[in-house]
Amino acid sequence: MAGISMETCDSLNFYKYLCQRIGSEEDVKIRRLAFVIRDIGRNNTFITSGSKGEGLNLNGSDIDVMFIDRCAQVYESEAEVVIEGKRLPFIMYTEDTPPCFTQLYLLTHHQNQELVSVSVSLLNMLDKNHLGYAFSSELYKLFHLSNAYRSSKIHGPCISDEFDQHDLAYCLKCDTWIRQAKPWISRPRTAWPSPELISKIISCETLTTILKNIYGQGINCFAFSETLQDYQNQCYEINESIISKNNRCLQHFMPLYCNILNSGRVESFSRLLYDFLHHSRTGLSKGLFALQISAAFKVVPVTTTYPYSSTNRKHYLMYKNDLSHLMIGLHSDAISGLLMLASFFYVAKNYLASLTVLTYTMEKYTDEIIYLRVFNNRSIHYIKQHVVKLTNKEKLHTILKSLTTCSFEVDHNSSIVPQELQQDVASDCTIFHPLPFAHFLRFLCCYHLHDISSSRQSLQQLEHVQWTLSEGGTLVSHPDSLNTVIMCGIAHQLLGDIHSASHAFLETAARDKNNETSAASRLYSLF
Template sequence: MLKMAGMSIEKSESLNFYKYLCQQIGSEKVVRTRRLAFNIRDLGHNMITSGSKGEGLNLNGSDLDVMIIDSFFKVYRSETEVQSQLYPIPLIMNTEETQPCFTQLWMLNQNIIITPNLMHRGYMLSSELYKRLFLSVADMHIPAPWSGKIHGPCISDADDLIDFASCLKCDKWIFQAKPWVSRPRTTWPPFDIISKIVSSGVLLVPIGHKGSINENVEWRISFSVAEKYLIFSFSHTQLLCYAMLKILLRDIIEKHEDLKGLLCSYFLKTVMFWISEETDPYVWRPDNMILCFMACLQRLLYCVRYSILSHYFIPDNNLFFLRFKGTNKDKLISLLTNLCEQGINCFASSETLHDYQSRSSKITDSVISKSVGCLRQIIPTFYAYYFYSGSDRNLRMLYYFLHHSRTALSRVLFALQISEASMHIPEQTQYPTCLENKNHYFRYKHDLSHLMIGLHFDAVSGLLKLASFFYVQKNFIASLTVIKYTLHKYTDEKIYMYANSCNHAVRCNHMQKHVANLMKNEKLNTTMKSLIFQPIGSVWNLSLVPQELLLDVTNRRASFHPVSFSHFLSFLCYYHLHDITSCIQSLQRLKHVQRTLGDCEFDVRCNDFVNTVIFCGIGHQLLGEEYSARHAFKVAARLDRNNVTSAASRLSRLI
């Protein structure tokens, strides 16, 4: 139970701190929007967004965790439950020789041949071989500059910004966790949440118990779906306490090199689950904010001091068993003790929450309601990752939109997702030269209709895809008309969501904040269509891509700055219309954009700058100015350290 005796925290201070946290971490509405957006984005992909982002938090430094459910296998608790021995391939859990929370997966029918071979001794599915296969498949299918590596049960990109875990599913609640369902507790979690959790079964991820002689053939039992249900059932005060623990870990504890890796977010989540189960939900109120957090921090200290943190679903598994050594344990205890003594002043050295004292007197409800922070924190949800799955997924989203969308917010988010997905459908359309006219016309109308739906996602990029579509169809006048309208819409209050926005804070200038606040009462889709624009993203071999850029998009995903792409597309249209004067004017405008981008945050938007230089080089080349073209490609190739653009290839063709 939370111990409140002897603690006299003013309710007004807790309320002020709560309001401050809502600004810094996210209000209830912001969190609800993030969660809904990710849940909708997961539809039709057979995957689950987990981790902080999936839980509704968007903390600086948090990576994106995506669990992809492998439908090739299906896991059962025992042989008697197996319904089919063909497809999906049935696997039986064997926990007799494993530590709690781990299992081996045995193939029931050993006559089934799996290519490549993933089996150990012919009947146990190897977690190690499975991960290696997943990594090789990802390296083949995820376009450059992706460079994957194995990270625990996941594969990660080179910068550790995203973790993919291919996992297997058992539809039944496992025997080892059955006591959790009926064990004594207060009123949390409520019965309906317990029921949903049990009916969701469990996942199995490819990693064994460290130090086990069978580590490479063991699988960890993952309760990620259950944990997501539990986090979603938190009050906002509970969620903020959880977020504060994560911030404390990242901003303060892990600044000590010798303490890095001793604690992780999963341990903090487990602490939150135990203390929530033992506490009356009424305690978790905004006016108890500081008290609640201090109780969580003290529980963490207790767990470290006595090296005991029981797994929430399978308590036989002590997560802190042999976790700490003498020296680092003493240092961690000393640090946590000191943080407890400081109270909320422990965040004075935090990058995220350091300015509470200086801002506390200025925090009001009206400030929160007007803050552009809401928009800045919601937007990255839509750009966090992209897995295309065609028009079938659009139909599924439309079905859910019509039958399961119950709130105004969910309807808005569904509409945005459907609009965004519609923009990508024409990207898979090819127009063979031998295609008969009637069929060609049908595909043309099909793609045009989806592009028109896609115009509703943001202010600019949908229009530019439409302009590019007209260009590929050799309708240069229509393309120029759309481009001129697009450039007219590109004004200073627009907020640019560059390619890495999901992993960087979205910064707004004074005008952008002012306009966003003026639109605070507008619907989210209206705000995004009016204020947001994103790069022109392309996957490979697209019918929307000008012939001149096929070298840039073949076998990789490319993205171009909307303004530079607009001027480059204008140049191409005028070139094919034999209007050389307008060609030169478009090239000059393109060079002006190049200079502007060169003054921006180069590390974050480097690809925008490099691709704009390449555009200039292509322009010079088409005009017969080979010296200027060669110089542009040299500059771009020098800046393209990872060789992810066409610069080096284009340069070699000119030499």
């Protein structure tokens, strides 16, 4: 770097360090795009924000999600109110508030008609004063905390989980640009910051002192950053091959992709299709859209409960509808879509078709497959050579599809749940690890085909997989780990081995501290 100033050299080195630590500009763009597409598929109520939403996957950072509360609507003035269903209209009041803050008042009457009857539950989120019913953010958070998991807690404006990995902020939305924000639309961007803003910054002596000190330290100011303090100890590669670049990109993106898939289902495939057709311009966005669209189609048979019908025509139409969705859902990942199809055939009592799909699925379930529910970076390290081969010739969305699998997730009374597992989804959804579920489903097919020898062989494979995944102990992921042992118990029970079945159910019930599984009730039914 001859002829380059010390400041420029430091800046270039720091840029390369950031590329190693948080990813390149392309990595950040991919992460941001993936979250945006995910949000599109979640019925327009979720907005991923914070550092991860901006594409920055920093160690220790949580996932920040804004949830748009559709029960309320905010207006700047009473004149703008439009009555929409049963949404509660709130009016902004900024007279006695600091800059960037507002009070919200519930509009109970509009144009001489009563809009809202203030119920007891609504009163629990409002404060009464001389202007009427004022919205209380503190009471609002306490209301949502009461409906969250028992281990959740209030963290600033958010509801957080016990491990501080997810922050959920419940938000009320105003559909128009408020008066204070309108200048942002038309002002020339080169004029920022304005002289007034500069004056305000200068008038803040403490902030000015901090900024001067940071400027004087240059890049060394990051030595005090918990996240970036080790930048001086890093080595910097000037050149990077395409293969190593793609491999690094995958390593940076995979943890976030895992978070995206584990953060909830994509259900609104109609919105995904619309945005895919009208707004997707690049190959990258089209590939990521394709993955999410497939995942959304795959969910339809999982969440669908059909009304009882005795006509063959209705059953045929339902069968064709589910089958068409499942065929599209095959392209979401390597394994789970195939398992759903196999389970669909099993429920339809087409055991031979189910076994055919299962045979193909087991051939694809190699050591290179990454189970995203318990993903960590070591998962990629173990299959590094395979990843290098893929990144040399495949696009990102193809790599993600061929490398990963999600859990097998089913809802209450889903049309693809085997009858033997209906008890496990009697009141809520549950998940199964794909590999043991595949062996269990093969056991069921062989059992109903009266192939007892193959049934016993499948049971042995199921128990071997259960032991292997838990390394002879306890799996770290619930409830799929507990459901694996339950499947072993069901198989033993069907074969008449009540002793082994009761042992499996007893073991699971002992580990099921929150009574999330059917283990206790199954154990009770044996006696």
